[in-house]
Amino acid sequence: IATGDELPAPAVLDRPLRIVHLYPDALNLYGDGGNAMVVERRCAWRGIPAQIDNVHMGDELDLATADIILIGGGADRDQLAVAHELRSRRDELSAYVEDDGVMLAICGSYQLLGRSYYMGDDKIEGLGIIAADTVRGDGRLTGNVAVKTELSSDPFVGFENHGGRTFLDECEHPLGVSTVPGTGNNGKDGLEGCLHRNLIGTYLHGPALSKNPDLADWLIERALERRLSAGDAQAEALLPLSPLNDDRELSARAAAMKL
Numbered sequence: 001i002a003t004g005d006e007l008p009a010p011a012v013l014d015r016p017l018r019i020v021h022l023y024p025d026a027l028n029l030y031g032d033g034g035n036a037m038v039v040e041r042r043c044a045w046r047g048i049p050a051q052i053d054n055v056h057m058g059d060e061l062d063l064a065t066a067d068i069i070l071i072g073g074g075a076d077r078d079q080l081a082v083a084h085e086l087r088s089r090r091d092e093l094s095a096y097v098e099d100d101g102v103m104l105a106i107c108g109s110y111q112l113l114g115r116s117y118y119m120g121d122d123k124i125e126g127l128g129i130i131a132a133d134t135v136r137g138d139g140r141l142t143g144n145v146a147v148k149t150e151l152s153s154d155p156f157v158g159f160e161n162h163g164g165r166t167f168l169d170e171c172e173h174p175l176g177v178s179t180v181p182g183t184g185n186n187g188k189d190g191l192e193g194c195l196h197r198n199l200i201g202t203y204l205h206g207p208a209l210s211k212n213p214d215l216a217d218w219l220i221e222r223a224l225e226r227r228l229s230a231g232d233a234q235a236e237a238l239l240p241l242s243p244l245n246d247d248r249e250l251s252a253r254a255a256a257m258k259l
């Protein structure tokens with residue numbers, strides 16, 4: 001959609017979709033904060049009422065009315081601060097995820113949703129919402145990644161830069177398979193990310209959703225379906241999502257695939 005194009009009249013939804021952007025003041029590497037803007041815009045372009053709720057460190061966090069939770073990556077120290085911040089909300093966050101709550105966690109926050117990760121030589125306890133451990137390896141995994149998933153016919157693309165290597169337990173489903181050798185969760189098993197109910201953990205920065213509009217729409221659709229199954233009949237008219245002109249997003253994806 002081009003800037004200046006007219007937006008459709010807002011659809012009826014008594015309560016706008018609440019996009020909770022967690023801790024943009026701590027975890028916001030490589031433009032991850034842009035993911036919230038992408039979700040909000042893709043809703044607005046379809047007339048779906050949606051609002052971004054930026055929750056900073058120390059703020060009240062209302063999970064009960066969250067529709068989509070977005071959280072980015074960051075440096076080890078900031079990641080640790082967020083781990084401390086979320087520890088007291090661990091059970092509620094886990095309940096949100098197990099209740100099909102929609103969430104996208106990038107890199108450092110993906111790591112801290114697992115059982116453990118390392119800061120230097122110190123093993124840090126994660127939130128244990130994903131059955132995974134992140135260990136240290138030699139050097140960092142950096143560069144452009146393309147990930148083949150079951151969520152779209154096209155691969156998702158993004159930029160990775162992490163020291164930690166994430167290994168999923170057998171019971172966890174990866175987001176997909178990295179098509180670039182030596183990248184992804186750990187550079188070894190070829191897997192990238194994690195898909196746990198409606199929670200996606202991934203190493204894709206960029207911001208990931210700007211080049212992967214199908215991934216953004218997957219999050220929006222899951223959120224509307226969850227509303228519907230919770231008795232919000234108004235969500236039904238918004239499903240399936242109306243198509244948008246994604247030419248620019250997809251040409252950005254094609255360019256990233258060539259890098």
Ligand code: GLN
Pocket residue numbers: 029072073074075076079106107108109161162163164165
């Ligand atoms: N600090 C973590 C690592 O390097 C995560 C970095 C990130 O979010 N890009 O493994």
